[in-house]
Amino acid sequence: MGCYQENNREYGKKGGDIMRSLDREDIENLAVGATILGTGGGGDPYLGKLTAIQALEEGYEINIVDVKEVPNDAFIVPSAGMGTPTVIVEKIPRGTEVINAFETLSEYLGRDVYATMPIEAGGLNSTFPLAVGAKRGIPIVDADGMGRAFPELQMTTFHVNGVPVTPMALADERDNTVLLKTCNNYWAEWIARDITVRFGGTAWITLYSMSGKELKKAAIPGTLGVAEKLGATIREAKENRESPIEVLLEITKGKGLFKGKIIDVERRTTGGFARGKANIEGIGEHKGQTLNVQFQNENLVAIKNNKVIASVPDLITLLDLETATPITTESIKYGQRCFVIGIPCSKKWRTKSALEVVGPKYFGYDIDYKPIEGVMEEIG
C-alpha cells in the first residue's frame, strides 16, 4: 500500500522555477494539517500560522517548490523551532529569532542559499520556514526530514542518509546566537538541547544544510502539500457541519484507534522535553476500555488494555471528537473527548537502520516495532 507522502499538488511556473504561492487560507490549512502529522508535537498551529500570515501582510510572497524542481547543486538550509512545546505556548516567539539563526548560519557558510524547508511536520515547524523563505526571498521546499515530528535532532531521514546536523545555528529572542559544529549528530542534539534549556526552553535553529542532490535522496517529499490537504479537509467539513475523519483517514491511509474521554494527564518538563502520558477512557464502541498514550514532545506509544497497538515511528494523533482539530501534547486537558488515529510512517522509517534511530527501543520501550497496518488487522 502507498503512504500519504506520495500525494502531490499542482505547481505553476514562477520566475523560471516551478513553484506555487500560498495565500492566507493555504497557510491556515497547512498549520492545522501539519499539526495532525506533528503527532502531538511540532508546535501549536495558531502560533505557527501567525508569522507566516504576517509575512504575507507585509507584502512578502510565500513560494513552495517541489523537491523534483530543486537543482542538484542548489544549497538548502532548513529552519525550525526546538525545545519544550509547553514553554513555546507561554513564551511566544517574535518571529525574528529564526531569521537571526538563518542569517548566522548563512553568513558562516558564505554560500547562496537556494531555499529553506522544514525539518519536521508540525503546527509551528511546518509554518516557521514559510516566513523565513518569504523574508529572504527564497522558496520553501515541499518536504521535510521526518514526515511527522520527532523529539530529537538526529531523528531525521537526513541523518539516516548521512547528512550532518551541523554546522547549526541557534538563536533566542535576546539576540543570543550559537554556531555549533559537532563530531556527530548525537552530539549536536546533546549540546543543542542544553542550549535551548539555557535560552529558557526554546531555541530557533537552522541546521542540516544540504545540496539538492542530498535533498532528493534524504528528504521526505510532499509533506507540506499533504498538510494543506488535511487542513483543507477539516475546514470544509466544519463549513458543511460534517465529520472530516473518514477523509483524513483516507488521505493519510490512517486507522481509527480509539474514541474516548481524557481522564488523566501527567506532564513534566525534564531535560528540555515535555514528557508524560494521557489516559483515555473509552466511549461508544470503546466503552469499558482504556487507552494510554505516552509522549516525549510527540506521542510515542498507544497502549490499549495493556497491549501496544501503535508505536513510533508510526504516527499517533489525538483529534477533537467534534471538530477533528488535532490536540498537541501540551494542550491535552482533562475531560476532552477525542478520537485517536494511527497513521503509517514514511517507508523511509521502516528500514532496520532507521528503526534504530526512531524505533520504540530507542525511547526505552522493550518492544519490537510492528507496522500499524498489521497491528490493526491483528486486533481488529
Next chain:
Amino acid sequence: MGCYQENNREYGKKGGDIMRSLDREDIENLAVGATILGTGGGGDPYLGKLTAIQALEEGYEINIVDVKEVPNDAFIVPSAGMGTPTVIVEKIPRGTEVINAFETLSEYLGRDVYATMPIEAGGLNSTFPLAVGAKRGIPIVDADGMGRAFPELQMTTFHVNGVPVTPMALADERDNTVLLKTCNNYWAEWIARDITVRFGGTAWITLYSMSGKELKKAAIPGTLGVAEKLGATIREAKENRESPIEVLLEITKGKGLFKGKIIDVERRTTGGFARGKANIEGIGEHKGQTLNVQFQNENLVAIKNNKVIASVPDLITLLDLETATPITTESIKYGQRCFVIGIPCSKKWRTKSALEVVGPKYFGYDIDYKPIEGVMEEIG
C-alpha cells in the same frame, strides 16, 4: 601601598618587537607562581606546564610581550580553559583543544591576530596561552583580566571596562566547537557554563577579543612576570632548603593569615563548578583556633574563629607548609599542613562597580568587602 602587579621584567628586542622568550625553567616557575595567584583555582600547574614545554620541545618559541609594547590597533585574542577543576585533573587535555577554539574564533573574526594572552592567573590558565601563542607564531601578552583566578567569565577587568566576552569559541577533545554571541557578558557565562557541562566538565575557550588600545585600559599588566618570579622564589628556596614564604609575601605584598592542618574538606560539583569548604585546625601560633576557607573553583572567603578575615576579590591561597607549593581547591586533602596567605587584589578590583562584579555579595555573602591590609591590621 603598591600592589604586586606593578612588578616588571626585562624585555629584549625580537623580530622588531620588544619581547622575551621563555625556556623550560621559566615555564615551570610561571606555572607554580601562577597557581599562587590562582588562589585555589585556575588549574593544576603540572598539567599547565606540560603543553607549553611540549611546544618548546617541538621547536616552537614562546615569546612574551609587555602590554606597553602592543600597538593600539593590534588585535588580541585571549585563550583559556573553563570548567570544573576537579574534572580537568581526571580528563587531561590533549593540548589541541584550545588551539581548535582559537582557530574557530580567528576564522570567524577574519582578522590578523597579533597576540594571545591569559584571561586569568592559574597553573593551567597562565600556561595554556603559551602553547597557543607558540604554535600560532604569535607572542603572549604579559597580562590577564583578573590578576588572579575567578570562577565566572564576566569576572574580569575586561568586563568592567566594557569589553564583550563574545564572540567566543568553545572546543572539546572530540572536535566539537561552539561559536557563541550573546546579548551581554552574563549571558555568555550562563550559556558557556552549560556547554562545558555537556562537554563533560571542561571546555577550551577563546573570548574577549580586543584591540591593543582596549588592552591597555582593561587588562591587569605584568601577571605572567610576577608568576615567574614567585615560582623562581619557590624553586630557589627548595634548592637552598630555605622557606620562601617571607619572599613570597614581599613580592605579593601579602600577609600570612593562618598556619594549620586540614581537618575537613567538603567538595561537591554542582552547576559546572567545584564548590565546597575546608576546615583548618591551627598549629603553632594558631593552636586552638580554626580557619574555614570556602570556595567556588577559587577560594572566596577565609573565616577565622567566625570572623571573615579575607574575602574576594583579595587573594586567599593555601601553601604547603614545607615546600610553599600552592594547593589548589581540588587537591586539598585531609591532614595536609598548610600556610594560608592573603594577597591584596589589583586596585582595578577595588572600585564600587568592580566590587559589584566580584565582591563577596555577588557570591552570596552578606558582608562588605574590606581590603585585606586593613583587616589584618585590625585583628593583628
